[in-house]
Amino acid sequence: MGDSASTTVNAQQILVPGEARGEVAASERMLSFWGGVDPLTGIVIDQRHPLHGVSLAGKIVVLPKGKGSSTGSYVMLDALVEGAGPAGILMNKVDEIISLGAVVYDEFYSKTIPVLVLNDEDFSRALTATHAEILAEGQVVLHG
Numbered sequence: 094m095g096d097s098a099s100t101t102v103n104a105q106q107i108l109v110p111g112e113a114r115g116e117v118a119a120s121e122r123m124l125s126f127w128g129g130v131d132p133l134t135g136i137v138i139d140q141r142h143p144l145h146g147v148s149l150a151g152k153i154v155v156l157p158k159g160k161g162s163s164t165g166s167y168v169m170l171d172a173l174v175e176g177a178g179p180a181g182i183l184m185n186k187v188d189e190i191i192s193l194g195a196v197v198y199d200e201f202y203s204k205t206i207p208v209l210v211l212n213d214e215d216f217s218r219a220l221t222a223t224h225a226e227i228l229a230e231g232q233v234v235l236h237g
Contacts, residue, residue, distance in 0.1 A: 117155055127164040
């Protein structure tokens with residue numbers, strides 16, 4: 094993370110607790126995992142989405158929330174099992190579909206990826222970060 098500036102913020106809500114760090118993949122637009130993300134590669138395949146062609150694998154994904162079918166939970170779980178899922182997710186609104194994929198991953202595989210909700214101001218900061226660390230107790234360190 095080098096010499097870039099960092100800011101620490103606190104989650105407004107912790108949907109799935111955990112710790113993660115990684116490069117940020119961010120968009121102000123919602124994303125459907127079902128039909129929008131290839132679960133084998135983690136690459137965004139929705140051609141209309143700003144993250145089209147970007148791999149979410151191992152990244153801290155910043156989105157306002159998910160969209161679309163409840164099948165997105167399964168796609169998220171499948172991506173995580175394949176090792177192509179995100180390391181953590183920061184959102185601006187509660188999303189049960191995305192959260193459920195992470196909860197099931199924890200229940201069946203005893204592996205967690207944190208899913209947190211940030212307030213408007215902190216979400217805006219996260220959108221411009223290059224890297225992020227999600228710490229225990231819902232703290233998020235944004236770099237860049």
